[in-house]
Amino acid sequence: MELVKAMENPLSHPKIFNLFLSVVGGGSRSFTTLVREYIRPDNYMSILDLCCGTSNILPYLEYSEYIGIDLNVKNTEHCRKKYADKRNVHFINGDINPFLRSNEKQFDIILFLSGMHHFCDADLISCLRNVQRVLKPEGRLITIDGCLESDLPLIAKLMLKNDRGKYVRIKDAWIEIVSSVMPDIKFSIRRDLNKIPYNHIIFYT
Numbered sequence: 001m002e003l004v005k006a007m008e009n010p011l012s013h014p015k016i017f018n019l020f021l022s023v024v025g026g027g028s029r030s031f032t033t034l035v036r037e038y039i040r041p042d043n044y045m046s047i048l049d050l051c052c053g054t055s056n057i058l059p060y061l062e063y064s065e066y067i068g069i070d071l072n073v074k075n076t077e078h079c080r081k082k083y084a085d086k087r088n089v090h091f092i093n094g095d096i097n098p099f100l101r102s103n104e105k106q107f108d109i110i111l112f113l114s115g116m117h118h119f120c121d122a123d124l125i126s127c128l129r130n131v132q133r134v135l136k137p138e139g140r141l142i143t144i145d146g147c148l149e150s151d152l153p154l155i156a157k158l159m160l161k162n163d164r165g166k167y168v169r170i171k172d173a174w175i176e177i178v179s180s181v182m183p184d185i186k187f188s189i190r191r192d193l194n195k196i197p198y199n200h201i202i203f204y205t
C-alpha cells in the first residue's frame with residue numbers, strides 16, 4: 001500500500017523528495033547563496049518557515065527560534081526526528097492559511113521557499129496579507145519559486161511546467177501578484193541555483 005501511494009505522488013515522501021533535490025537542486029551552494037544574499041539571519045532572530053517541507057535550509061540558518069509548518073504530516077514527522085537534537089525548533093503539521101490567520105506571534109523573518117506556486121492567486125494574496133500581519137514591523141519576507149520566461153532552455157521549461165505546484169507563474173505575473181500586496185518588495189531572477197537549467201524568482205524585503 002505504501003508503495004502504491006509512493007508511486008501516485010512520489011515527491012510527497014520526504015526521502016524521495018530529498019533524493020530528487022539532490023539530483024536537480026543546487027545543494028549546499030544554493031542554500032548558502034540564499035542565506036548569505038537574501039535571508040541574512042542572525043542568532044537573535046525568530047524565523048517562521050512556511051511550507052517547510054523537509055526543512056533542508058535549517059542547518060544553514062542562525063536563529064533564536066525556528067518554526068516550520070507543512071501540510072504533509074510525513075514531512076513534519078521526518079523533520080521532528082531529523083532535528084530532534086536542535087533547541088528552539090518546532091514543527092507544526094497544518095495548512096499555513098488558518099495558521100497565519102489565527103497566529104498572534106510576530107517573527108523577524110518569514111521564509112516561504114518553493115511554496116507560493118502551490119497557491120492560486122486568491123489564496124496567495126490572502127496568505128501574503130496574513131504574512132504582513134505576522135511579520136514584525138522591521139521583519140523580512142524571503143520567498144523563492146520557479147519562474148517561467150520565454151527564453152529558457154527546453155529542460156527548464158519542462159521542469160517548471162511539470163511541477164507538482166499548479167501555479168508556477170511567468171515573471172510578470174509573479175511580480176504583479178506579490179507586489180499587489182507588498183509594493184516595496186524587491187526581486188531577483190536567478191538561473192544559477194540548480195544543477196540543471198532552471199529559473200528562480202526570489203522576492204525579499
Ligand SMILES: C[S@@+](CC[C@H](N)C(=O)[O-])C[C@H]1O[C@@H](n2cnc3c(N)ncnc32)[C@H](O)[C@@H]1O
Pocket residue numbers: 050051052053054055056069070071072075094095096097112113114115118
Ligand atoms: C516544493 S515543497 C518546498 C519545501 C521546502 N520549503 C523546500 O524549499 O524544500 C512545497 C511544500 O509545500 C507544502 N504545502 C503545500 N500547500 C501547503 C499548505 N496549504 N500549507 C502548508 N504546507 C503546504 C507541501 O506539503 C510541500 O512540502
